[in-house]
Amino acid sequence: MSVPFYHIFDKDSVGQLINPLPLNQILKWAGQATTAQTEENKPKILFLGIDIQTDFMDNGALGVAGAKQDVIRLSQFLYKHMDKLSKIIVSLDTHEVKQIFHPCWWVDIEGNHPAPYTIIKASDLTEGKWRATVDPALSKNYVRHLEKADKQLCIWPYHCINGTVGATLESQFNNIIHFISLARNIPLTKINKGQYPLSEMYGIIKPEYSMHDDTNTDLLTEIASFDKIIIAGEAKSHCVLESVRQICEYYFDKLEITRKIYVLTDCMSDIQGFEQYSETRYNILANKYKINLVKSTDNFL
Incomplete structure (x- = not known):
């Protein structure tokens, strides 16, 4: 059974609080379309989605200009290449009101x-x-x-407060990843980050600073096990950048791992005012660790 993209993704509803597409119907279609993975020698491809949440959409509490179009391009990319994906991991920025950056x-x-x-x-x-x-x-x-x-x-606006709508995955992206996970029978893992009150946690691997070693080595080991790691999310200048940098710096002497990273540059946007900072840092990572800065329309899969 083939389910058209527009049946599971409504472009006009990206970033909106109400999802007009019932997830139960989407998952019913996904269940009917489920196919087992049979290619033993198929490359293992991970999609790592960073903080694709309602509060980071254009009109969200900490809105990133361009986020709506990022989600549309990203979701089209994932839908087009769903048969190539082996696993999906997404992070969720999750805060309380009283944290050091509020x-x-x-x-x-x-x-x-x-x-x-x-x-x-x-x-x-x-x-x-x-x-x-x-x-x-x-x-x-x-x-x-x-x-x-x-x-x-x-200091950031109050955002992604635990239990609020703003902390949830963006609704249409949420539709896509759950559909793909069930239809393709691949794992979908969600990771909450940012609960420690005395530190920001931009990256998915560890806080900005901690008196303890809070590095998520299990996640790093899992990421390294894939043949290709595709990364996108919001914001390009902060949480995505720091996630990529943390992975690269952990594997600083293993270019055979970092060169497997593919960052979808057209599926993420900078927080306004950080554009030059972002561009410079990504170029440094590309030169030093050989990560791949690509577009969702490029032929790299």
């Missing part, structure tokens, strides 16, 4: 919270421009360690 964690001398996209520096804390309302000593330690690693603390 406004309520910080106040100025007059008790005002920082506006979203404010950068808080270690010098701001020393000079009293900002102070943490929770765990001041550990908060200052975190900011200092970020700067030592050539990073910075950015």
